[in-house]
Amino acid sequence: MSERKPYPSDLSDEQWALIEPVITGWKYRHRSVSGHQGAYEMREIVNAILYQGRTGRQWACLRHDLPPKSATYYYFAAWRDDGTDQVIHELLRCQARGRARR
Numbered sequence: 001m002s003e004r005k006p007y008p009s010d011l012s013d014e015q016w017a018l019i020e021p022v023i024t025g026w027k028y029r030h031r032s033v034s035g036h037q038g039a040y041e042m043r044e045i046v047n048a049i050l051y052q053g054r055t056g057r058q059w060a061c062l063r064h065d066l067p068p069k070s071a072t073y074y075y076f077a078a079w080r081d082d083g084t085d086q087v088i089h090e091l092l093r094c095q096a097r098g099r100a101r102r
Contacts, residue, residue, distance in 0.1 A: 004065040009054040010047045018095055019046070019088050026084050040067040046088075048072040 011019075023042050032038075048066040052059060059069040066072070079085040 007047070007051050007054075009050040011043060011050065015092060015095065016043050016046075018091050022084065022087055022091065026079070030078070038071070040071050042075075045072055045075050049076050052076075 020043075023046070027038075027042065044067050048062055049072060051057075051066060052062060052072070059073050062069055062072060076085075079088070
């Protein structure tokens with residue numbers, strides 16, 4: 001992860017370990033035709049999406065130490081449209097419920 005100060009909305013290492021295979025699989029299935037692999041770490045993309053959701057900031061007003069709106073919103077919209085966001089949500093929800101013994 002980068003050298004920025006963490007936000008309360010950031011993923012924990014345990015949460016990232018849980019969802020990383022889903023995101024890695026998604027990236028493998030959606031390879032760029034130009035071969036571009038992306039300039040930002042996927043964990044930081046997820047952290048930016050969570051930050052926007054927690055704070056309600058406009059996409060264009062994301063903090064400068066997070067990936068820019070163009071990259072962050074691309075993944076947000078793609079995952080929303082194909083249901084990947086729901087898979088991630090379900091994994092994190094099950095983890096939280098397990099911790100609460102529900």
